[in-house]
Amino acid sequence: MDTIVEIEGLTKTFRNRRGIRDISLSVRRGDVYGFFGPNGAGKTTVMKIMAGLSRADRGKVRLFGHDVAANYEQAMAKVGVLIETAEAYGYMSGRKNLEMAARFYPGLPASRVDEVLELVGLSNVQRERVDQYSLGMKQRLGLAAAVLSKPELLVLDEPTNGLDIEGTVHIREIILRLAREERTTFFLSSHLVHEMELMCNRIGILHEGKLIREGPRSELLGGRFATLEELFLHEVREERRAIAHV
Known part of the structure; x- marks a missing residue:
């Protein structure tokens, strides 16, 4: 299966010392990849770097095998963006x-x-x-x-923002249909865990600029967690516990 998105060691620090740290992940053709976490976790920062709207301090983003920073036009030729x-x-x-x-x-x-x-x-x-x-x-x-x-890849930041229930369901159906029928690849961000659960086959959990868990949704739940919300709360608690013991 083709790898559409490759992110390696992505790091960016702002003046307030917030940002993202050493993020690595990949997205394959036809995936609906859900990138979720609370507001301020760094989701939009990652997506802006993916779209060439911001530059990383370190790390690389490759779309369709092309480095976004070095070969912007080739990297973005088959990409649609809403950030x-x-x-x-x-x-x-x-x-x-x-x-x-x-x-x-x-x-x-x-x-x-x-x-x-x-x-x-x-x-x-x-x-x-x-x-x-x-x-x-x-x-x-x-x-x-x-x-x-x-486009063959859609990068959508909070695509259901401002929509009512009917509109949210409609957008979800569009995303799932395009992924299924046209093999469109999606990289979505949201803080709405329920929407991610209904749409995404792969998940990345971002917390305070760090990717704390990532992989196929079914494997992450693994029979241990009934919902992504339970998984998310568990991972955040474990991350905070680990930080407290450093």
């Missing part, structure tokens, strides 16, 4: 925003905009100005932009 807040031009309609984004992908059929609007459930509001959209609608538009080019 933090979805950005769009508020004075334009949702459709116009997507049509403008489509210009960056030569050869993309015009029908693709209609396809992604339908996919994320925005067809009925595509002519409305984005500044009239709710937070959840903006998040859907950001996802539409991320999948516009039919």
